[in-house]
Amino acid sequence: MCTTYVGAVVAEKLSGVGVKIEGLPRLIRLNPNCPWKTRGNCAISLTVEVEEDQIETVKILTKSTIEELAELREDQTHPGAVFLHGEPDAELQKFARRTVTELIELDEARRIIEKKGVEAITFKKGRGVIGALAAASYPLGNEATYELIAYRTKIFRGKERLIDPDSVFKMDRITSPYTFDNLDHSTGEIRITPHTPCPILYGIRAVSPEAALMAHNLVRVKEPIEKWAIFETNQATDHHYVLTRIGEIKPYTSVRVVGVVEEEPVIIPGGHVFFWIRDHTGKIRCAAYEPTRNFRWLVSRLIVGDVVEVWGGVKPKPSLPLTVNLERIRIVKLAPKVKRFPPRCPNCTTAMKSKGLTAGYVCEKCGEVSPPSAAILVEVDRGIQLGVYEVPSRSRRHLSKPFGLARVY
Ligand code: ZN
Numbered sequence: 001m002c003t004t005y006v007g008a009v010v011a012e013k014l015s016g017v018g019v020k021i022e023g024l025p026r027l028i029r030l031n032p033n034c035p036w037k038t039r040g041n042c043a044i045s046l047t048v049e050v051e052e053d054q055i056e057t058v059k060i061l062t063k064s065t066i067e068e069l070a071e072l073r074e075d076q077t078h079p080g081a082v083f084l085h086g087e088p089d090a091e092l093q094k095f096a097r098r099t100v101t102e103l104i105e106l107d108e109a110r111r112i113i114e115k116k117g118v119e120a121i122t123f124k125k126g127r128g129v130i131g132a133l134a135a136a137s138y139p140l141g142n143e144a145t146y147e148l149i150a151y152r153t154k155i156f157r158g159k160e161r162l163i164d165p166d167s168v169f170k171m172d173r174i175t176s177p178y179t180f181d182n183l184d185h186s187t188g189e190i191r192i193t194p195h196t197p198c199p200i201l202y203g204i205r206a207v208s209p210e211a212a213l214m215a216h217n218l219v220r221v222k223e224p225i226e227k228w229a230i231f232e233t234n235q236a237t238d239h240h241y242v243l244t245r246i247g248e249i250k251p252y253t254s255v256r257v258v259g260v261v262e263e264e265p266v267i268i269p270g271g272h273v274f275f276w277i278r279d280h281t282g283k284i285r286c287a288a289y290e291p292t293r294n295f296r297w298l299v300s301r302l303i304v305g306d307v308v309e310v311w312g313g314v315k316p317k318p319s320l321p322l323t324v325n326l327e328r329i330r331i332v333k334l335a336p337k338v339k340r341f342p343p344r345c346p347n348c349t350t351a352m353k354s355k356g357l358t359a360g361y362v363c364e365k366c367g368e369v370s371p372p373s374a375a376i377l378v379e380v381d382r383g384i385q386l387g388v389y390e391v392p393s394r395s396r397r398h399l400s401k402p403f404g405l406a407r408v409y
Contacts, residue, residue, distance in 0.1 A: 001071045002198040004149055007044030008229040010065045014046070017061070019054055022047040024209065027147060027231035028135040029398045030099045032240060033252045033313045036076070036127070040398065043131030044231070045138075059083060063121050072123060080128030083119040088137035092116065099134040100240050100399065103252045109133055138234060145236045148212035150201045150221075150228040158197040162222035165190055171204075171218035177406040178211035179204055180236065186293050186392040192219070201225060205235060207406050240399040241311055247281025251316040254397075255324060258332070259284070261306040265299060273300045274323075277308060285323045286310055292326070292391040299326065301384050305335030313397070327400055328390040334382050340375040 007025050015021060030041045048058060062081055070079045088096070095112055098104060109130040113120050120129050152161075168190050172182040181191050182204065192202040201221065206212035209230045216228065240254040249255050259277030266274050271290040276283050288299040302308065311328040342352045345363035352361035352370060361370040390396065390403050 001069050001077075002200055003040075003042055003044055004229075004231065005151055005199045006066060006069050007046065007231075008149070008151065008227060009069065010062050011046055011229065012227065013061045013065060014048060014058060017054075017057055019058060020049040022049050024146070024230055024232040026135055026138065026140070027233040027235070028096075028100075028131070028138045029234055029240075030131050030134060031101065031103065031252065031254075032397050032399060033254060033315050034103060035252065035315075041131075042398075043128070043135035045132070045135035055083075059119070059121075066121075066123065070123060077123075078125040078127035079123045080126040080130075080132050081121050082113065082129055082132045082136055084116075084133075084136045088139075089116075092133070092137035093139045096134040096137040096139065097239070099130060100234065101242050101253060104130050106130060140232065140234060140237075143237045143239075144232045144234070146206045146209050146212045146230055147203050147233050147235060148206070148209075148216050148228060148230045149203045150216065151199045151226045152201045153224050153226040156201075156223050157199055161193045161201055163190070163193060163202065164220035164222065167218060167220035168192060171215050174218060175206070175211055175215040177404050178208065179206040179215045180402050180405055181205050181393050181396070182215070184393040187394065189394060191393055199226075205233075235398045236401045236405060237399060238311075238401045240397065245281045246277065246279045246284050249284060249314055249322065249324070251314055251322060254311070254313045254327075254399075256309065256311045257284075257324070258307070258309045261302045261304055261308060261335075264304060265302055267296075267300055271296065275299070275302060277310065285321045286312070286326055287323045288326045288391075289395075292395045295326070295329075295389060295391045295395075298384055298389050299329065301382065302331075303335055303337055303382075306331065307333035311400070326391065327395070327397060328388065330388045331384065331386050334384070334386065336379050337382055338377045339380050340377060343370055343374045343376055346370065 004027055011021055011025050026045045028043050066079050071077050106127055184191055192204055194200050204212050204215045212230055241256040242253055243256045246257055246259055259279045262276040262278040262283055273288045273296045274285055276285050288296040309330040309332055310324055310326055312324040312326045314324055316322055342354050342361050345352050345368050347368040348366045350363055350365045352363050355362055360372045
């Protein structure tokens with residue numbers, strides 16, 4: 001089941017019994033590299049303003065809705081919910097931010113829940129309380145982005161989504177960059193619809209609730225929408241990246257690190273590109289995989305000595321070196337690429353012939369020899385420019401900030 005849908009249903013039921021919901025429900029994405037995560041690794045929170053006698057109703061409705069909707073037979077489904085009174089304190093906020101950058105053990109979440117006297121309900125292993133506590137405590141400040149999610153009616157779920165593609169292209173033209181990730185411009189693929197049999201018909205990401213709503217009104221669908229909700233999210237905030245040094249990179253994190261290209265990129269069968277970077281603390285492998293398309297072309301043109309800043313997730317794989325799976329790269333400095341040409345003979349000015357890379361040159365006319373250092377060096381155009389480059393939308397993490405995202409003040 002989709003967590004956002006459960007959240008939307010809880011919100012609807014609470015409103016139905018007269019509980020006042022404050023602001024928008026929040027959709028918080030957690031560490032995308034977590035090995036036991038659910039697909040989107042998200043958690044939902046709602047802020048409600050209640051009278052003392054409504055508190056029990058809120059709890060009962062939340063619990064019964066999870067019971068009703070959660071697919072508890074699924075191996076990876078271990079739902080949990082927490083009820084937090086008042087504002088989250090600094091410790092809770094810090095915990096929340098760490099759920100995006102680190103791996104948090106269930107025991108730690110349990111300890112905090114106990115220490116703070118937070119009420120929690122769990123199903124099966126109850127791992128969901130980690131995300132629940134994070135979503136309820138997450139400090140978004142003014143960095144929030146928004147997602148309007150439209151849900152399908154029950155009988156349409158699992159079937160092909162009936163959306164007019166032209167209306168999505170039009171919506172993108174009109175509302176971008178106030179909305180984002182509507183399309184993958186590298187393939188023309190529509191990105192607002194998921195490919196899973198979940199209840200989501202589409203999700204429109206935006207920098208403001210107004211832009212999301214405007215875009216929603218432009219999309220034409222040929223099936224009924226059961227309900228829709230706008231969530232306040234930590235998507236597109238870059239909150240998952242940890243600025244670090246190469247020697248300090250930990251598995252299951254997302255890092256931002258600067259290094260010098262140490263080995264020429266290698267393209268392997270399947271089209272993945274690998275290269276190594278180094279700083280004074282160590283070296284690490286970087287990868288641009290096939291789905292990143294043209295991004296690989298850029299990366300494959302790096303040469304030894306280039307200085308780059310890379311952003312990416314670090315997920316260890318057995319028998320492979322720790323690798324940063326690139327999501328973005330900044331080319332900070334390009335090393336000069338030089339091509340060597342044979343010199344003219346100092347004796348008779350005939351063009352000399354190379355005897356091999358280290359053997360120098362020989363004049364075929366008069367027999368004169370010159371050392372390798374006599375070569376004429378010409379700097380060639382690298383064909384790439386300094387700047388920031390990102391993977392196409394289809395390969396981007398929910399948490400990554402797309403290039404050219406509009407800012408709303
Ligand atoms: Zn000569």
